[in-house]
Amino acid sequence: MTERRETQKGPIRLRGDQVQSSTTDQRLLDSRGPSDWVHTDPWRVLRIQSEFVEGFGALAELGPAVSIFGSARTKPDDPMYEAARQIAMKLCGEGYAVITGGGPGVMEAANQGAHECGGVSVGLGIELPHEQGMNEYVDLGINFRYFFVRKTMFVKYAQGYVVMPGGFGTMDELFEALTLVQTGKITSFPIVLFGSEYWGGLIDWLRNTMLPDGKVNALDIDMLHITDDIDEAVAWFVAKDN
Template sequence: MSINADPARNSQPRRKGPLELRRKQAAVEMSDQHLLDTKGPGQFVHTDPWRVLRIQSEFVEGFGALADIGKAVSVFGSARTKPGSPYYEMGVEVGRKLAEAGVAVITGGGPGSMEAANRGTVEGNGVSVGLGIELPFEQGLNQWVDLGINFRYFFARKTMFVKYAQGFIVLPGGLGTLDELFEAMVLVQTRKVTSFPIVLLGVDFWGPMIEWIRGTLVAEGMVSEKDLDLIQVVDDPAEAVDRVLHAAVTPSFKGEQRPE
């Protein structure tokens, strides 16, 4: 066997930062070369290691901005809800009732039901928070947001919705609203968060979904009947606020057991 074909000879490791590289991975380029090369392309900002720093910065900024908002509830709903519509007015009342109870309101910061909840919060002299997301459509934060944070990454943003809230109130909405709703249900079901009420507002809107879960998922054995206890459905904004506040006896991510 030739020298070049000797696996032991060709597998001498080379250190590159925290990495140990062998064989073809042991490239001769060094990280400092790219760092100090001012003439190189700017594509490095789109590499995965660089994205990790961006992701980290979103968590740091979110944690820092929201750490002192106090007791809060996250309110979700469609960005397409029209001002003056019944769902919009429900959102305004939810925000106002939460503010009057001394509770901050966290929304996605967009238009529609999110704007409605932020508006009601401001009208009730409460803390109005909006967590925006970079999208190819929809405008930026609505005018009723007093504390706004813009995110690039959905998962960083969704962490803030849960970490700094004592519960969710969910108005009628589309795919984004359903995404947030079902993720919250899974987190509670798997006890990743505890003492975390989820209240749906609008019996006529949410009723068919509940019946589908019961008639299909439960009937097929995909979920258990008790999983439906993870959510409550009401029609009255005041009742939604009352239920989420009285059930939210402890913040999420604390490890306490959910009340039976």
């Protein structure tokens, strides 16, 4: 049997000829094409509203949680995979739910740790051009069409972030959280960078380039806590809550 393309569009699963060539986000943000957007965009507001309502409804009773970010490309034999699993397991032991993007790599590892601990393992998926899928360790999964709705859920329902080595998506979540803390939009929000060898160059650049040039101040950089120790990463959240 020929393998058919498939994708997740919000809560809907599409296969074969039903798979569209673009994502909902892409069609919303792409200003090219005919002017019918004048008539269709207002109706998109209702779909966006429904995603917020679904997300708020599903997560309202979640309780204390930590969002864990990192690369979808991290393999199970990578030490960072096991570190993410252990961090999630220990956070679960301290009474936290674990939230990830629901995909493979670091996300799968963190969901696995929370699942094995018997805690709440949450996956917030997103519609992508190439299907990523929800990993098997997610106990509570929500698929979103819009990145900005999904990102709101990560911040709103987490007490802080653990950021493992990752790519553009990981950096996006990291710097959005930093901006929200810096501007006072969220408070008491610990951000832990796990892996000093990976993140050390970024911290050095912030201190040696951005800081001397007056683009940030020292307190902004101090919002980041960098560590290689799993227990220290977990303790950072427990200490902040006590």
